[in-house]
Amino acid sequence: MTGTVLEEGLRGAGGYLLDGNRERFMHKYDAKLERATRDIVSRAMFSEMKAGHLTPNGGLYISMGHLGPENVRKQFKGMVERCADCGFDLAGGLVEVVPTAHYMMGGVEFDVDCTTALQGLFTAGEDSGGVHGANRLGGNGVANSTVFGGVAGEEMAAWVRREGGSQAAFRDADRAQIDAAIARCEQPLRAKGGAHGNLEPLRETLFDLMWEKVGIIRDAQGLKDALGVLSGFDSELDAYTLADHSRAFNLSWHDWMNLKSLVQVSRVIAEAALAREDSRGAHFRADFPKAGALETSTYTSVRQADAGGRLAIDMKPVAFTRVKPGQTLIRDAA
Ligand SMILES: Cc1cc2nc3c(=O)[nH]c(=O)nc-3n(C[C@H](O)[C@H](O)[C@H](O)COP(=O)(O)OP(=O)(O)OC[C@H]3O[C@@H](n4cnc5c(N)ncnc54)[C@H](O)[C@@H]3O)c2cc1C
Structure with a gap:
């Protein structure tokens, strides 16, 4: 099934991933089996698919039936209905799945107040980079957009109040840039x-x-x-x-x-x-x-270096301001 996303909660609740022979495979990749993080599960699925252990349509299966079809119907009503719309029985049967990209973890570099290097340009949500580090955890996408969307709104309003009368804040538009953009689009x-x-x-x-x-x-x-x-x-x-x-x-x-x-x-x-x-x-x-040394982690910053579209790449150090690698904020775990 492609074109829609099946939520991670299915694996969290105990769903099985099966190869084309209807056999579980996650034990080959991680001790947490289907409950491993999404990057590990994606790689495992991709590897199984590359190895040719495919379903008739070139994917793998997710199976929930062993948790009791009635229970699955109750717990995952929306997912069961979505699968039924596509002709699959999630509660009692097998649903063909593939890993997919459904989030962009990179984006515009920004500060915690949602300002960017370009004065007057604010960013928030999935357009901004860095919030999730290398691996977004389930549920944090909407949280990111909601929290930073709110921050950006407040900061923008304050900025307009503060800078509203200042000529410097509202530069004249650069006509040459606009003409170049129009020329590109009209090509x-x-x-x-x-x-x-x-x-x-x-x-x-x-x-x-x-x-x-x-x-x-x-x-x-x-x-x-x-x-x-x-x-x-x-x-x-x-x-x-x-x-x-x-x-x-x-x-x-x-x-x-x-x-x-x-x-x-x-x-x-x-x-x-x-x-x-x-x-x-x-x-x-x-x-x-290998992940390499976490203490000296860097993030990748890309910018367009010239009008010809050449890209310049900098590896910038990650500033660990609250939690350093190996530390945790979770009291019990600490
Ligand atoms: C299938 C799927 C399932 C997901 N499931 C989850 C989940 O379970 N939990 C979770 O936390 N996250 C989930 N995510 C991620 C999360 O939904 C998104 O990261 C989040 O909704 C992004 O919000 P946003 O406001 O930053 O951007 P968007 O929701 O993409 O909003 C950007 C808006 O800008 C508009 N726009 C674009 N260009 C222009 C333009 N030039 N002019 C004017 N408007 C424009 C777009 O139409 C859009 O409405 C999922 C994502 C997908 C795709």
């Missing part, structure tokens, strides 16, 4: 020649590339291959001419702009993954499987 309306066809195959190929080479298990060769292909996609998009040049409700134009952004974000992810020669949380390098 497929101007270009002559090139393809006029459907952008969907390119988007599908991009998804497959990111899944295969930049996804759950990465290595230097795969990442370099991916960067080469991404650069080709960019050129292909630059040479693309849309058949329909209208500016009103032109969905193909939207698709083109979205694809340009997706290729750009994909490049950032692949470059950052290539630069990071260790494995932390959701970032796993088969050629550098």
Whole structure:
């Protein structure tokens, strides 16, 4: 089943993951079995799939029936209904599943008051990076957006009150930047020649590339291959001419702009993954499987270095202001 997410609580409640032969496999990967953290479970699933232990549709199974179908129906009403909509019986049968990316842990660098390096630009929620470290725990996505959304709102209001009358706070828009952005967006309306066809195959190929080479298990060769292909996609998009040049409700134009952004974000992810020669949380390098020294942890900061789109990468030290590696805030555990 793809296109919807089955919640982690299913594994937490005791659900089993099974391979195509209907056998459990998590014992090969972690003593916590299906209750291991999501990065470990994803890698285990990916490895089983790579090894060819597949269900008819190329995935694996989750099975809840041993917990009692009535109980599952009661405890996971929404999930059972969602699966039924897709033709699967979660309460008593098997549901085909695959690991998926459903969260972006990177984002704009920001301070705890939601300010950024650009004066007047605030960020919060999934657009901001660093809140979860290398591995977001279940439930913390909405908490992040809610807490920092509130902080950003209050800070923005205070900033407007404070800076409202100051000319410095509200600079004139940079006309050259705006014109350059418009020119970039209008490119497929101007270009002559090139393809006029459907952008969907390119988007599908991009998804497959990111899944295969930049996804759950990465290595230097795969990442370099991916960067080469991404650069080709960019050129292909630059040479693309849309058949329909209208500016009103032109969905193909939207698709083109979205694809340009997706290729750009994909490049950032692949470059950052290539630069990071260790494995932390959701970032796993088969050629550098160890986490490395936690005390000297760094995070990866990527910025566009020039108008040509070259990326500059800095590894910046993590400031452990409250809890250092090896410490805990949980009283009992401490
Ligand atoms: C399938 C799925 C299941 C999840 N389950 C959980 C869970 O169980 N627990 C949990 O904690 N987290 C979960 N998450 C993560 C969590 O839902 C998200 O991280 C969170 O909702 C993000 O909130 P946000 O406000 O930061 O961003 P978003 O909810 O993405 O809001 C951004 C908004 O901006 C709008 N927008 C985008 N571009 C523009 C533009 N140019 N102009 C104007 N508006 C624009 C978008 O339409 C959108 O409404 C899940 C995510 C997914 C995808």
